[in-house]
Amino acid sequence: MNIFVSYSPADSDLVAAIVSVLSANNRALACCDSDTIRAPGGAHGDLRSVIAESDVVLVFWCHHSFTSYDVRKEADLAIEQGKDVVPLLLDDAPLPRKLASRRCIDVRDRARAMHESSPEQRQPKDMAVNTEVDRLIATDLSRQYEDLVIMSLAREIETELASRFGPQ
16 A cells, blocks of 8 residues: 655654554555655655555644645645545644545544644643653653554554555
């Protein structure tokens, strides 16, 4: 399955970790790094054709992508081309109308430990959770914990995509 991955550069670390696990678990999975296409000297003009070659467009959605012109443009191009567009919710940022009608993969609860929400979305309860997460990250188990969360997120994405689109 050829998946185009759209995300804000601010989420590169989290997205790269998830894509790495997805790729390792599924040899048929081919991911396109949208940052490579956006980079100066990159294949920016080829964006339309790269999306056309993909089977699915996975949009990592959060407050960073909400303000990203490139993420919105990539999602719009995919919708125009009739692609299966799957928003992956990282926080409570509102989806644009075109994406809101799509079936989402909601990983907000588990991604919260590694993805910082926007200041206006933080609540006292979230601050307590973040404080506890910070304490855990300071321990020797922090790397293992992050790896497990990444693997869990990747497995959920794989399962959801397989249920929607079947094996390729």
